Amino acid sequence: MLTTVCHFIYSCALIYRIHRFLTACVTQGAVACLARSLSLTNMQEQEMCPWYAVQVASRCEKSVACGLALRGFEEFLPLYRSRRKWSDRFQDVELPLFTGYVFCRLDIARRLPLLLIPGVVRIVGLGKTPIPVDDSEIAAVQAVIKSGVLAQPWPFLKTGEQVTIEEGPLRHVTGIIGVIDGTERLIVSISLLQRSLAVTLPRRSIRPASASHLPFAVSQ
Numbered sequence: 001m002l003t004t005v006c007h008f009i010y011s012c013a014l015i016y017r018i019h020r021f022l023t024a025c026v027t028q029g030a031v032a033c034l035a036r037s038l039s040l041t042n043m044q045e046q047e048m049c050p051w052y053a054v055q056v057a058s059r060c061e062k063s064v065a066c067g068l069a070l071r072g073f074e075e076f077l078p079l080y081r082s083r084r085k086w087s088d089r090f091q092d093v094e095l096p097l098f099t100g101y102v103f104c105r106l107d108i109a110r111r112l113p114l115l116l117i118p119g120v121v122r123i124v125g126l127g128k129t130p131i132p133v134d135d136s137e138i139a140a141v142q143a144v145i146k147s148g149v150l151a152q153p154w155p156f157l158k159t160g161e162q163v164t165i166e167e168g169p170l171r172h173v174t175g176i177i178g179v180i181d182g183t184e185r186l187i188v189s190i191s192l193l194q195r196s197l198a199v200t201l202p203r204r205s206i207r208p209a210s211a212s213h214l215p216f217a218v219s220q
Contacts, residue, residue: 060119
């Protein structure tokens with residue numbers, strides 16, 4: 001009789017443990033599923049938000065960009081490679097194309113976590129009102145970075161011949177044609193910052209930005 005009771009108690013305890021284990025698995029799975037759903041929702045919401053330029057303290061561009069990413073913001077820090085001479089050697093370093101600024105896509109009503117990141121000075125705007133960066137300008141800079149072509153910071157240009165690249169890695173990018181050291185370059189600008197970057201322009205088919213046809217070739 002005692003043996004039967006012991007087996008019964010043991011069986012009940014085993015069933016209870018299995019029940020708790022299965023319940024925990026289901027709960028964790030539900031939590032993980034909910035977390036993935038919330039993460040996907042946040043990403044979709046961010047994609048609908050405009051880009052803003054975040055002014056940062058000197059040499060804080062990379063640390064602020066890292067802080068934005070850790071807090072779930074979509075950030076964009078365009079960099080270029082520059083060769084620097086030290087006392088005994090040359091070294092290639094990555095520097096910001098727009099010194100003192102990091103771009104961030106966000107809902108401006110939820111900007112407090114961004115403003116609390118060490119190194120952040122302000123969100124660029126008119127007075128205390130943040131102003132979004134033009135989506136087409138951000139897309140152009142992103143295309144330049146993704147293409148891997150040689151780029152460098154350049155003084156802001158407001159006037160010039162607007163052209164659109166029709167072929168190659170910079171296809172659909174619009175900018176101003178400029179001549180630098182005897183070589184034609186494509187100047188891409190962020191109007192809000194009054195800053196530009198210059199891209200080495202390969203032999204590609206381009207057309208005036210205002211035209212819908214009749215591309216013409218630019219030779220170097």
